[in-house]
Amino acid sequence: PINFAKNIKCSLLIVHGTDDNISPINFSLEFYRKLKKLGKDVSFIKYKQFAHLKIYSYPKHPSGKKYWKNVIEFLEKKIKIPNPAHQ
Numbered sequence: 001p002i003n004f005a006k007n008i009k010c011s012l013l014i015v016h017g018t019d020d021n022i023s024p025i026n027f028s029l030e031f032y033r034k035l036k037k038l039g040k041d042v043s044f045i046k047y048k049q050f051a052h053l054k055i056y057s058y059p060k061h062p063s064g065k066k067y068w069k070n071v072i073e074f075l076e077k078k079i080k081i082p083n084p085a086h087q
Contacts, residue, residue, distance in 0.1 A: 011041040017050025
């Protein structure tokens with residue numbers, strides 16, 4: 001993805017878990033820094049105890065709940081569509 005950073009035209013949320021053994025966190029951090037340097041609208045969130053295909057990444061686990069809450073808040077803010085559940 002870092003090779004295509006200049007082509008990003010939308011807001012981007014990058015999330016990464018400290019337990020991810022599929023994709024190293026350095027990849028996400030490099031991508032985030034590159035996007036920031038290019039002036040892109042990007043946010044980065046690092047989660048403890050979070051990774052691809054791990055039980056704590058699912059919505060019923062506290063880490064998963066936090067992730068999904070952050071994603072929904074990001075989307076509500078960026079696309080400015082109010083969530084009826086928050087009204």
